[in-house]
Amino acid sequence: MKNNTNTNNMPEAEILYDLAELFKIFGDESRLKILFVLGEGEPCVEEISDKLNMSQSAVSHQLRILKTSRLIKGRRDGKRIYYSLADDHVHSIIAQGREHVEEE
Amino acid sequence: MKNNTNTNNMPEAEILYDLAELFKIFGDESRLKILFVLGEGEPCVEEISDKLNMSQSAVSHQLRILKTSRLIKGRRDGKRIYYSLADDHVHSIIAQGREHVEEE
């Protein structure tokens, strides 16, 4: 038996770090909005910035962050790059958050 | 015509704001550690700061943030205040995040 039996559920340092980094990504309104827009289709950068009233540069900066975190992916077609959600985790993580926020 | 975000799945502004605020709470290693410790029992402030090698003041500041977000609750017994998770959402939100982080 190990010395310390009370910290079984504490993740390893690297997991903990990654987890905090992941939630930081979701902890910004602009990025959340972008993720919701991507949940509805596969928009290009211009469409995103138009819909959200954000500058092209601001959107592009945030897209880079989202892509680095592997939450979204981009597909180039000509001059445009079309972005979409990378997997279903985005949906489920946000859904869990909404349950807490929309409660009562 | 008013310029608004009339997309189907986009939450209302207030929900969006609250959602970002919620994820900001999770987006910090110290707070995550505290939440994991609370997941294992009902520690007092001193126990938390001992386990996590954080100062009493730092822990107390973070506990206030977590309590304000209704993620944890405190129960006073004498000089000590014992903290615990407020509901199951904490578990499920973190679990979803871990699935993404621990993947591959």
Add this chain to the structure above:
DNA sequence: CAAACATATGAATAAGTGTTCATATGTAAC
């Protein structure tokens, strides 16, 4: 080639945040 268009990127700035330090509040024992 050049021009026009879509997107990315670097630097600067302003706003936000977590910790520390010092101190205050609350509680129990004497």
Add this chain to the structure above:
DNA sequence: GTTACATATGAACACTTATTCATATGTTTG
């Protein structure tokens, strides 16, 4: 009351971060 203990709180500081502005990169068309 006063002393000791447990926790909370305010201010200051260092650090992070989202946006803006200017510019660069990549792509298509003429």
